Amino acid sequence: MTVHNDALRDRACLIVHGPDHPGIVAAVSALVSRQKGNIVALDQYSDDADGGAFFQRVVFHRPGLAAAMPEIKADLAETVGGLGLEWALSDQSVPKRMAILASTSDHCVLELLWRHRRGELNVSIPMVISNHTKIAEDVRSFGIPFFHVPSQGPDKSEAEARIIELLAGNVDVVVLARYMQILSEDFLDRVAVPVINIHHSFLPAFIGAAPYRKAHERGVKMIGATSHYVTKDLDEGPIIEQDIARVDHSMSAADLQVRGAYVERAVLSRAVQWHTEDRVIRHGNHTIVFA
Amino acid sequence: MTVHNDALRDRACLIVHGPDHPGIVAAVSALVSRQKGNIVALDQYSDDADGGAFFQRVVFHRPGLAAAMPEIKADLAETVGGLGLEWALSDQSVPKRMAILASTSDHCVLELLWRHRRGELNVSIPMVISNHTKIAEDVRSFGIPFFHVPSQGPDKSEAEARIIELLAGNVDVVVLARYMQILSEDFLDRVAVPVINIHHSFLPAFIGAAPYRKAHERGVKMIGATSHYVTKDLDEGPIIEQDIARVDHSMSAADLQVRGAYVERAVLSRAVQWHTEDRVIRHGNHTIVFA
Amino acid sequence: MTVHNDALRDRACLIVHGPDHPGIVAAVSALVSRQKGNIVALDQYSDDADGGAFFQRVVFHRPGLAAAMPEIKADLAETVGGLGLEWALSDQSVPKRMAILASTSDHCVLELLWRHRRGELNVSIPMVISNHTKIAEDVRSFGIPFFHVPSQGPDKSEAEARIIELLAGNVDVVVLARYMQILSEDFLDRVAVPVINIHHSFLPAFIGAAPYRKAHERGVKMIGATSHYVTKDLDEGPIIEQDIARVDHSMSAADLQVRGAYVERAVLSRAVQWHTEDRVIRHGNHTIVFA
Amino acid sequence: MTVHNDALRDRACLIVHGPDHPGIVAAVSALVSRQKGNIVALDQYSDDADGGAFFQRVVFHRPGLAAAMPEIKADLAETVGGLGLEWALSDQSVPKRMAILASTSDHCVLELLWRHRRGELNVSIPMVISNHTKIAEDVRSFGIPFFHVPSQGPDKSEAEARIIELLAGNVDVVVLARYMQILSEDFLDRVAVPVINIHHSFLPAFIGAAPYRKAHERGVKMIGATSHYVTKDLDEGPIIEQDIARVDHSMSAADLQVRGAYVERAVLSRAVQWHTEDRVIRHGNHTIVFA
The missing domain is CATH 3.30.70.260 (ACT domain)
Structure with a gap:
């Protein structure tokens, strides 16, 4: 139904x-x-x-x-x-079915679940999948099913296959809410729905891992977050939304991470809202956003 | 021509x-x-x-x-x-004819003239009118005619009549770029084109005179500026654009004024640009802005 | 202990x-x-x-x-x-004891509880008090005691007395997280600790009730929120922090309220953090904030 | 004197x-x-x-x-x-002597001259040097000496030598206000005072030439500007200040450049003000800014 x-x-x-x-x-x-x-x-x-x-x-x-x-x-x-x-x-009366993949950080996934509960996101959320169990209880307190799919060892194909089993036929969009695993090109082909990621930097600055550490080393005066569609080229997919926060010399890399979490959850939420309201059109490596 | x-x-x-x-x-x-x-x-x-x-x-x-x-x-x-x-x-190939009224402050009028010179405003500027002479030389260095219409004494009708003479038939819009005189209802009727003002507060906070002093007294943590169409009700006309800047306890009322000037010139410039590109529709006391 | x-x-x-x-x-x-x-x-x-x-x-x-x-x-x-x-x-190793008063809106209280759980607020939270029961379950899921003190009828003195009983000797600061009751001067005298409020407007604009409706009627292009110390003069206490969000003509008063909730929770969180880290000094009706 | x-x-x-x-x-x-x-x-x-x-x-x-x-x-x-x-x-009663180097763009240099005239920058400006003559008249209208030092051909050493002659003993700081020449390491050694640059991107994104074109190609949703001390490593010096502006899919690379100019002049002005008020301390490749 x-x-x-x-x-x-x-x-x-x-x-x-x-x-x-x-x-x-x-x-x-x-x-x-x-x-x-x-x-x-x-x-x-x-x-x-x-x-x-x-x-x-x-x-x-x-x-x-x-x-x-x-x-x-x-x-x-x-x-x-x-x-x-x-x-x-x-x-529009048929909400898109959105799965969320997360790891141990709760700030993005809880923000999405909370906005959904407030009726601000026109989606249904059939499942949250995590490679850890840390957020299970919080997720279930929102009445959302939680599945644990560990991703041990260098071979991710087994975990990816298990995730595909869970998603197949059940979702219209997948959101990576600080999911700290790189998805294979094969996974992206098989999932066959748009995958939205949040990267914890103002792309294309600080591509790859540990962007807050790199930002601290470079001495930037602002940090950012970027939500983009996932493509086979890491951190290179079409950008949906970005935002920043001011930082200063007194902040450690850990402080940047704390501050950045608030930018991440806001940027991802806007990107998800726009995507699920059909406001985003992909065109090559760009997006047209009718926000 | x-x-x-x-x-x-x-x-x-x-x-x-x-x-x-x-x-x-x-x-x-x-x-x-x-x-x-x-x-x-x-x-x-x-x-x-x-x-x-x-x-x-x-x-x-x-x-x-x-x-x-x-x-x-x-x-x-x-x-x-x-x-x-x-x-x-x-x-759109026929630029609107825009007159600017100013007093002694130069930040708004020079910003408009400079953006016009850069080709960023699709207007012609037949004249700048001021009740002072302080900005005359600067205005003329942009190749724009300057007219001095003093406004002495309590009776403004003579000055207003002189301004109407200068404007009549020559302009499509009038911009008050920190013009420190209140225009009469009769003037607004006779000028018969839209009049855009910049108010140095985040309206409706600090309506009337000396908003930076009032903002300092209230201890606000942000100051603002508001551009609006002028109506007979002072500071009550339809708002076109607003913006703010952060301030702190260490700033005097004079410091707020210095900081605020940058917000004023930016807000007024955006409002003028949108109006002159026919992006603003008045509807009762509101505006629809297709920015 | x-x-x-x-x-x-x-x-x-x-x-x-x-x-x-x-x-x-x-x-x-x-x-x-x-x-x-x-x-x-x-x-x-x-x-x-x-x-x-x-x-x-x-x-x-x-x-x-x-x-x-x-x-x-x-x-x-x-x-x-x-x-x-x-x-x-x-x-500083002794966290301030902070009570939160709320009504039915959850966005401010949950944000504070969540930041506290993340270790970002140096406080203990002995209780949340509400005049409704709607948020009870959410509050308790954070391991925080919840007390229901209804506030029926025009005479608030009984409810205030009950709240004083709960707070007396147990708290160093009280936070009104969208608590929709006006506290009496007598209450403020008896509680004898600072009380911090979040007002859903850019004070002093739209003082009093229904600020989003008033903002919509005035046609502003930005909405704001203000966190301040509560004094006997409603919405007139020393301002700790303010922030804004852009809005446009397409948004209803209800849309402003949805958007504004994100400003409110951010502004209140910063004000609470600064207060509890002893970064705010009251001076007359102003604050010095060493942020 | x-x-x-x-x-x-x-x-x-x-x-x-x-x-x-x-x-x-x-x-x-x-x-x-x-x-x-x-x-x-x-x-x-x-x-x-x-x-x-x-x-x-x-x-x-x-x-x-x-x-x-x-x-x-x-x-x-x-x-x-x-x-x-x-x-x-x-x-502090002895203003720093600041030379400005520029090319054909006027937005940064005029902003500095205008702020100086308003008394907002505690500097004297003994000269503006440009490798073009386009801005000569504007500069001199502020009463500031203008020197033309062309930089033809691949060998910049002659032009640099001429600039050093002009600067030697006369300045405490050099500001590159969109000066489109790369200064040699030898020049930086000989000038022997701090050199401040404005780069038209949110560094370290879009290092090098044509950042607005690169930003357009990447499809970012924000553009930025960065003011930093010049070191021998291009675009790698200690960052003093950064800021951004929102952009969208409808903007061409040329539109980004127009929008970006306002960010550039604001960021450079703040960096210059902080430097000249001794608010910036260099520490390795970082800055401590007591703003």
Whole structure:
């Protein structure tokens, strides 16, 4: 049975993107009109400089949306597909299913669970997976299932296989909430849904491990955090959101880590919210964010 | 002779607002298509909660725009006017004519002149008017005419009449860049163009005179600045932009004023830029800002 | 038995303030030296403009501090007291005892409990008191006692008396973490420890009830939160910390409240941390914050 | 004849740093007392973690300071030097002499000249040197001498020699205000005063040339600027100050450059102000900033 968010009943989100040419907005809005939808929000961006890519997000209200989805999709395939554009239509009353992977740090995972409980994230959370057990009790106190998948030794394939078993068919997005394991390219292929990570630096500064130590050594006056889609190239995926906090000479690397945790949880939460509301479009190694 | 900004040749900005109902976006984008325009940017907002007002900003490219303006306007009057909506169409290659009123402080007026010289503000500046002469030389070094209109004594009507003479027919917007005189309701009626002010506080905190002194007395930990449209009610007009800076116990009221000047010039510059790019729509005592 | 924070063993914090005159820093640092202390951190501020008040915070390490406290205090009374100055000496290894009062909102109280659990707040938390039961389970999951003191009807004196009973002798500071009851002047007299509040606006804007609704009506572009010491004058006490978040025209009053919650919990947490580390000195209706 | 800043008459700034041990603060403040000084501001920092370095900045008022300087210095040499510490004493009424090197961009150099004219920078500016002539007129409108030293061809030694001739004996600090030439190690040795640079990225991200282009390619959501002391290792010197601005997908590399200019001028101005007020202490590749 699908979970429904009644506050968003009959609300659809349409993403359209592809090569820009005149009349796309008109064609899309005519389609929404003829499908009895009323546009609630519309964002549009044309990337002239980089060769003319077009991006649009339309939210519309359509009474009886669930029943009408096949017909609307057929119209989109013909009209928008016929213009050589890609499109995706989602029913916003059906929350995305989001799995969270974490290790021992609780600040990111608890922030997501807490925002979810407050009704601020339009997701369901079928599971939290960790390679440690430290956060199990906290996770379960939110009524969320917790699974322990240890990742011992250099060969991660067994742990990854176990995680894939848990995720397969059950999730629409995976969030790495300070999950301290590098996922293999094979894992990313098999999981087949977007994977969002939080990196504890202002990428591309301090790529890789121990960014707070490196930041301390360099003597920076600000630290940052970056949420990005995970690709096979470590810390190189499309950036969704970044933010920073001021630091000073009196702070040790450990102090930077304490301060940074607050940036990390805020940045990851915003990235997750935007992704799950279909506000983020990937384009090459960039993102268009209609925040 | 009209000044033209060639980089924006054939680029139109259309603002539409009024009571929301289904199909407005479709009608507007169909109109743009049939008028041979290609949409470059589109922002839309529906204010459901407050009774359903609709706001849209569309920028489109239309070869031969200047010659086609009458025809496009006729179509708008029929199509958009026929839907009970208000609209305004502007040719972005024709910069708005902006007068600046100032007193003795130079930070806001010089910042505007400097940004204009860098090509960051799409305006022409036919004049700067001041009730003092202190900034005359600086203003003229930017090649901008300076007029001195003293405002002695309690009766401001003579000075206001002189300013109206200078402005009449010559400007599309008036900016008060720390102009330390209160303009009468009669002046606002007669000037008949939008007037933008910068107030040196985070309104509605510290309304009226001497906000930095009041902020110091209250012991706030942040100071702010607010740019707003001027209405007959002092410091009560629709807010366009605000920002703040951190301060601390060691700062005197004079220190707050020094620090605040940097917030004022930044806030006013953003508000002026947004207004002159038709990104701000007034709605009651609020603004919709498509920044 | 007193709880101890071993990481801060033998670390003292001395606050000195009063009328400024030459030689105070020298006298205080000579005293620390002769009392076998080594200065770890020193902040000093002289408020010349306002009549010459002097403020100093000195943290020093002194082996065997607990046993030496009486002797150091005697020296302070003679030396610093003799200069007409007020002083306070605390052993930082003895965490302040902090009670939290809350109502139904959980964001501020859970943030404080969570930071405490992470070891980021040098406090013990003997109790959380609420006039509702909604947060009881969450509070107790942190191992913190929860007491329910309802506040029905117009007469709050019974509820206040019950709260005083719970607090008396048990706490060094009281934090109002979105406690939606106005405390009487009599309560403040009897509780006899500092009381810290979080107000959900950028004071002095939107004093009193429903600040997010008022902010929405005024059309501000930023919302804020203010943490201050509670005095008998509502929302007028000395400000400890403030911060803001950007908002825009698309946000309802309810949206402002959601966004504002993140500012509130951050501002209150910083204010609590600074107070409990003896970084805040009250001076009239101002605070000196050695952050 | 030395320029004097009368507002700071009789005000001295003493910097002390070196290996930490008990009693330094007491020794220094006793020295100030016995030299008839009254401490106005004091900042102190002990870097326990990194092996115990001690840093102190003391500002004190001493009637007749100019005449007493030799005696105070003798006392410092004996007392503070005797403790194995380094020290520097400056008379704050004698502004540092600051040369500015620039190329064609005016935003940083004009900001410094303008702040200087407003009395916000305690410096004298004997000259601006540029390898272009574009900013000559603007510079001279502030009453500041402008020298043109072209830097043609691969061999910069002639231009550097000419710049050294101009600077030698005339300046206490050199500021690179978007000076687009890399200075040789030999130049840095010969100039023999601190050289402050502004780099147009959030270092260490986007080291080297064209950081805005690189930032655009990486798709970051924030751009930054970094002011640092120049060392022989390009973009690797001790960081004094950094700041950022939010950007989004719609901005081209050129847009980032426009936005970034405002961050650059603010960051450089703060770094210059702190340096010229003796608030920055270099320690290895770090800075201690008593802001």
